[in-house]
Amino acid sequence: MRKIEYLKKGQCIWCLLSKPIVKFKTKPHTIPRTLNNENIGFDICDSCNSFFGTDNNGSIVSYSLDKISKEFFNVHKFLLTNKNSESWKEFKSQFFNYYHKSGKLKIKVDYIRNPSYANEFTRKFKRGIYNMFLQEYHRITENGLDEKFNKIREFVRNNNGDIPLYYLVSNNGIRLTENIDEPLEIHFNDLSLKIIDNYGYYHFTMTGLNFYLFVTDKAYENIDFIEKEANKLIGSGFVFIDFIELKRINQIDFTLNNWGI
Ligand SMILES: [Zn+2]
Numbered sequence: 001m002r003k004i005e006y007l008k009k010g011q012c013i014w015c016l017l018s019k020p021i022v023k024f025k026t027k028p029h030t031i032p033r034t035l036n037n038e039n040i041g042f043d044i045c046d047s048c049n050s051f052f053g054t055d056n057n058g059s060i061v062s063y064s065l066d067k068i069s070k071e072f073f074n075v076h077k078f079l080l081t082n083k084n085s086e087s088w089k090e091f092k093s094q095f096f097n098y099y100h101k102s103g104k105l106k107i108k109v110d111y112i113r114n115p116s117y118a119n120e121f122t123r124k125f126k127r128g129i130y131n132m133f134l135q136e137y138h139r140i141t142e143n144g145l146d147e148k149f150n151k152i153r154e155f156v157r158n159n160n161g162d163i164p165l166y167y168l169v170s171n172n173g174i175r176l177t178e179n180i181d182e183p184l185e186i187h188f189n190d191l192s193l194k195i196i197d198n199y200g201y202y203h204f205t206m207t208g209l210n211f212y213l214f215v216t217d218k219a220y221e222n223i224d225f226i227e228k229e230a231n232k233l234i235g236s237g238f239v240f241i242d243f244i245e246l247k248r249i250n251q252i253d254f255t256l257n258n259w260g261i
Contacts (some may be wrong), residue, residue, distance in 0.1 A: 012045035013144040014157040020252045022047055032070040032137035035206075036183035041139045052131060060118045063094070065156075066123070068126035071095050073184060076107060076207040107250055122249040124164045127156045132186060133202060133213055135220060148216040168210035168230055169242040170253055201226050209252065210240070224255060 015022065023046035030041040032053075053066045057135040061068075075096050081087075091098045097106050109118045130152050138144025154160040163253050196202055200218025204211040210233075212226060213219075219226065230243040244251060 006040070006042040006044065008142060009089065009145055010175050011043060011145055012048055013043050013138050013149075014048040014153055014214050015045060016145070016153070017045060026050070028135070030139050031132050031184060031186070032066045034070050034183065035073050039136065039139060039185070041135045043138060043144070044135060051157070054077060059120070059125055060117055063124070064124060065124055065128040065131055068095075068124050069132065072125065072128075073207050073209075076209060077184075079105060080207060109249060111248060111250070116190070118248065122246070123159075123162075125249055126163070129165060129211060130163060130213060130215075133204060133215060137188065137196075137202075141193065151217070152215065159186045164214050165246045166212035166214075166226070166230070167244055167246045167252060168212070168231045168233060168240045169244060169251070170208070170210075171239045171241045191242075203229075211246075212243075 003025055005024045005116055006026070007030055011018050014035075024043070024045055026046045026049050027051045029039045030039045030044075053064050055062045055064050055067065058126065071093060071122045072095075075091075075093050075098075078091060088098060090102045095108055097108060109121050113117045130260055132190035134149055134152050134156070135142050137237065151161060151163060155163050186206060187205055192202060196215055198218070200214065200216040200220070201222065202212075202213045202215050212230060227243060230240075234240045234243065246252070
């Protein structure tokens, strides 16, 4: 029996290589498997797939991109589903401490004692978000090889350059916008695809966290428009209070209460 290949366009969306230089035999989860076991992508070669999922002990932050994304959204999910007085005891995380009495979750990243570690951690988190974006975008549209995404490839796969990630700061309390028992998704519809084409940005929502991604160069020309759109949400009386460029991972509110930075 011929083994399945996860290939449609014949070229890896990350390294742009084709067969036989690279293989496409490993099932590529577009969103880390523990968050979503169902969305299987294509045109992600075995070596890129393994790169995103493998820890690197040579790096200042050894955790893989997948592991960092997985943990972030899993702990957030934990908070949102922390329903009874006992469930918190099951909390396990490599990156967070949970303080039950105050309901606070605090990331184990110390900006004062170890700023280079903290900055690298933030950078890896950002790369993980852009990683999920391009893989899901390609799964839905088959257009992820477009050269307008070259900066994302450089940033995520080769760790070159930088792309801003904006964050919609929520007030004291997260609002659940999706069914948390379902596999976690990021959504694309006609409108969000049109926004990517015309304005170059993508509004990424998962477990009630909201990010704005600069997915093509057009986003830089449209920063005023993007801010205006984000401000509409802030002005809607919803829980959002600010729109900021994420520079430090602990700018993200991971609790039902605000916690000191
Ligand atoms: Zn590749």
